[in-house]
Amino acid sequence: EPEVTQTPSHQVTQMGQEVILRCVPISNHLYFYWYRQILGQKVEFLVSFYNNEISEKSEIFDDQFSVERPDGSNFTLKIRSTKLEDSAMYFCASRPGTGNQPQHFGDGTRLSIL
């Protein structure tokens, strides 16, 4: 069964550095998402992306964050000038373009900011 893949599985970065998290959504899906989950807490929506542009974003997704679909398969989340509180699991998800189809999640990237 096709799945969403994320790399790396664990990223350790110094505070203040930029980090790029990568996702390969399921190939025929049209909507893409990033979520964050701080350890022990619920999954929080960051941003949704459709037709090569951001369709919605949460208050968490400030100017520090950006997303990009640089080619036909990858979907990236960039965090500029990382802060300690950015440490979390980051999940990518995708869903087809029709109807109420649910999102399918990747296994996440654990981001540790030192």
Place this chain on the structure above:
Amino acid sequence: GQQLNQSPQSMFIQEGEDVSMNCTSSSIFNTWLWYKQDPGEGPVLLIALYKAGELTSNGRLTAQFGITRKDSFLNISASIPSDVGIYFCAGQRVGNTGNQFYFGTGTSLTVIP
């Protein structure tokens, strides 16, 4: 932001017992979903519900979409040790832009053999 209240927060049950958890919201959703998350992994979809009143089963799991569209429950019958994990509900509103999901606060399930 949108708040989905999920209860109970945690459950400790004996193997073989049935489990029930629910999710409520102050807002209406078009779709309710239930996910299970194992440690270090992403949420995995268990059941998706698309119509108010809908009752759907997936093996030992049964979920219902509340009539008011503001709530949903998940039941697990005859629990087994591999049911251990965190269960999240999620609500979705469908729009032209593929709206965001809102996740519940999670129910941590521990099954004692």
